[in-house]
Amino acid sequence: MRQRLSSEPDRYRGRRRVPTPPRSRYAVAVTSAFVGAGVVALGAAANLPDQKQVDVQSLKGLGTVQAADDALAEREAGQAASRSDSRDAAAKTKVSAADATADVWLLPLEEFEFTGPYGVRWGKLHAGIDLAAHEGLPYKAVHAGKVIQAGYYGGYGYAVTIQHDDGTEAIYAHSRRLLVKKGDVVKAGQVIGQVGNSGASYGTHLHLEIHVDGKPTDPIPFLRQRGVDIKLQVESVYAGMAAAS
C-alpha cells in the first residue's frame, strides 16, 4: 500500500506538501477515495482543470470533500429529476398492471397451517385442502370472479363458490360468516368470509376446493401453476400473470 502510494508522483507530492501525522494517513486515503468517486461530478459541475488539483486539495481537508459532496448532491438532484420521469413511466406501467389484476392469483389467508391434503382419505375423496386458521380470520378470494353460491351448503357449512372467468371454480367452506352474496363480483384478494367450523368440520379451518370443468382437482399444483404456493405460503403476482398470459 505504502509502496504503491509513493510510486505515484502526484500523491507523493501531496503528502510532502501536507505533512501527515500517522492519524491522518488513514484519513488521506479515505478522502482520496471519496474525491475519487466525486471527480467525475466535479469535472462536470465545477469544471476543474485536472485531477492533480483535486488530489492536492483533497489533502487539505474536508472542504474539497464538501465540494465533492455538493457536486454529488447536485448530480443526484438531477438523477432524482430523471427518476421522477421514470416514476411517471412506472405509474403508467402500474395502470396497465392494474388492468392485468384480473389475472392475479393470491393466497386465501394471511396466516394458516396446511393441515389436510387433497386426495382419498378414509375411502372417500377429500376434494379440497384444509387450512387451519384462527376462528374469524378473514379469508380472501384467490382469484377474481363471480359469486355463484353463498350460504349454508350441507357438509360444507357456510360456503362461498366463486366462478372465475376461465370457468374454474373455487369453493370456500366451513365459514363462520360469509361476507358476499350470490351475484357479487369479487376481486382477487377481496375478503369474502371468515374462517369457522360450520358443517362437517372438526376444528376451525378453511376448506378450499378448486373445480375444473365441474370436477374437483388438487388445488396445490393448480395454484402453484398460477404463482401461489400453498405449502410455502408464497404468492407471486408476476408468476401468476406469467402463467395466465
Ligand SMILES: [Zn+2]
Ligand atoms: Zn377439507
